[in-house]
Amino acid sequence: MRTLYLELNMGAAGDMLTAALLELLPKDRQENVLHTLNGLFPGRVHVERQSLVKCGIPATHLQVIVDGEEEESVDENAHDHGHEHEHPHDHDHENGHDHDHEHHHHHHTSLAQIEEIVNTLPVDPAVKTDILSVYHLLAEAEGHAHGMPVDQIHFHEVGSLDAVVDISAVCVLMHEIAPDVVLASPVHTGQGEVRCAHGILPVPTPATEYLLRGIPTYAREDITGELCTPTGAALLRYFVKDFTSRPVMRVEQTGYGCGKKDFALANIVRAFLGETKEEPADQVAELSCNVDDMTAEEIGYAVEALFAAGARDVFTVPAYMKKNRPGTLITVITDREHEEAIVRTLFANTTTIGVRKTVCERYVLNRTEKTMDTAYGPVRVKTSTGYGTTRTKVEYDDIARIAKEQNRSLRDIREELKL
Numbered sequence: 001m002r003t004l005y006l007e008l009n010m011g012a013a014g015d016m017l018t019a020a021l022l023e024l025l026p027k028d029r030q031e032n033v034l035h036t037l038n039g040l041f042p043g044r045v046h047v048e049r050q051s052l053v054k055c056g057i058p059a060t061h062l063q064v065i066v067d068g069e070e071e072e073s074v075d076e077n078a079h080d081h082g083h084e085h086e087h088p089h090d091h092d093h094e095n096g097h098d099h100d101h102e103h104h105h106h107h108h109t110s111l112a113q114i115e116e117i118v119n120t121l122p123v124d125p126a127v128k129t130d131i132l133s134v135y136h137l138l139a140e141a142e143g144h145a146h147g148m149p150v151d152q153i154h155f156h157e158v159g160s161l162d163a164v165v166d167i168s169a170v171c172v173l174m175h176e177i178a179p180d181v182v183l184a185s186p187v188h189t190g191q192g193e194v195r196c197a198h199g200i201l202p203v204p205t206p207a208t209e210y211l212l213r214g215i216p217t218y219a220r221e222d223i224t225g226e227l228c229t230p231t232g233a234a235l236l237r238y239f240v241k242d243f244t245s246r247p248v249m250r251v252e253q254t255g256y257g258c259g260k261k262d263f264a265l266a267n268i269v270r271a272f273l274g275e276t277k278e279e280p281a282d283q284v285a286e287l288s289c290n291v292d293d294m295t296a297e298e299i300g301y302a303v304e305a306l307f308a309a310g311a312r313d314v315f316t317v318p319a320y321m322k323k324n325r326p327g328t329l330i331t332v333i334t335d336r337e338h339e340e341a342i343v344r345t346l347f348a349n350t351t352t353i354g355v356r357k358t359v360c361e362r363y364v365l366n367r368t369e370k371t372m373d374t375a376y377g378p379v380r381v382k383t384s385t386g387y388g389t390t391r392t393k394v395e396y397d398d399i400a401r402i403a404k405e406q407n408r409s410l411r412d413i414r415e416e417l418k419l
Contacts, residue, residue: 004179005246007270008187011227014166019060019257020271021173055266059258066161109160111139130171137234145206170235184240186216190227208233216243249276285339289352292327302349309345310338376402
């Protein structure tokens with residue numbers, strides 16, 4: 001399995017993630033990506049690759065210049081920020097950093113305007129979908145942090161272009177690298193305080209903390225500063241499947257992306273790309289029993305009750321029982337969490353006096369679902385990938401609904417919508 005592993009010993013910011021991923025590509029493809037990024041906002045945004053050294057480790061830094069300026073914190077002695085130029089999120093003013101570019105402060109961009117900007121970018125439609133998904137995570141986090149509806153969240157104009165480039169860059173690179181799975185280490189958030197237009201906020205900031213909920217995080221006593229930004233947190237939440245120690249893998253390429261500041265620890269994100277052994281993804285229990293004294297109606301009712309109790313699948317097979325009686329083998333597939341409930345349901349709704357159990361490991365494809373807008377309304381499309389296979393399937397219920405509404409066949413609707 002082609003695996004991308006992100007080592008986040010010094011947190012994550014959009015520019016650091018971009019630089020680390022960029023180093024995974026061959027030189028010619030790196031130049032192609034930089035050309036794409038510099039074509040996002042011609043005349044306004046320029047992306048430069050810089051070579052820096054952090055604690056003796058050569059690394060890449062991506063500098064994003066918007067309208068001739070790279071946004072930086074001006075109060076660096078008072079508050080040590082790990083990653084200076086990221087500040088995409090705000091509803092009335094900058095959140096997370098002070099800036100001396102006062103002539104930009106009155107410009108703000110709503111989420112709807114961000115969507116318009118993204119939809120005009122010269123990138124693949126799938127990349128646009130990813131960019132917008134990350135932005136919606138950011139807006140949700142900011143809304144939660146400030147107690148405001150998502151549609152009232154606004155982004156600072158220059159900061160938003162800076163963030164659009166960072167987010168777009170990571171999304172473009174993820175499609176270029178095309179890993180089967182993305183894993184990461186627990187996230188080092190940093191600690192201390194950060195100055196913003198609201199005043200002094202704790203690290204991680206409320207928006208970052210919200211985005212990292214459910215994700216393993218930590219802070220070291222000897223490192224002070226904001227290491228994981230909201231943009232970095234949103235990108236991690238969107239792309240990373242699991243946060244764990246680095247798996248056994250045949251590493252093919254390693255990328256080092258760095259921030260500008262220096263710490264006792266190398267201020268880098270390290271990305272590993274390679275092959276990992278494809279292991280069973282999870283465990284399920286297979287529970288079965290034989291009955292020879294139930295009617296078809298009773299068995300049908302039991303099957304419905306088993307699904308209601310959390311079964312993943314239920315199927316029946318005709319079987320010959322003792323004394324040559326025709327009977328039925330009832331088999332239930334369930335996750336371990338619902339196992340006891342399924343056993344209780346079997347005993348309550350069938351005549352069996354014993355249930356057999358087999359624990360199975362499953363190989364599963366990674367499944368995603370997206371909604372497509374059609375002339376007949378939204379249609380869900382499910383994609384399964386992994387083990388060298390990609391499958392796309394339209395949600396039957398959606399196509400069946402359209403076919404019934406239009407009094408046409410399923411085949412006609414599929415052919416018309418090219419699904």
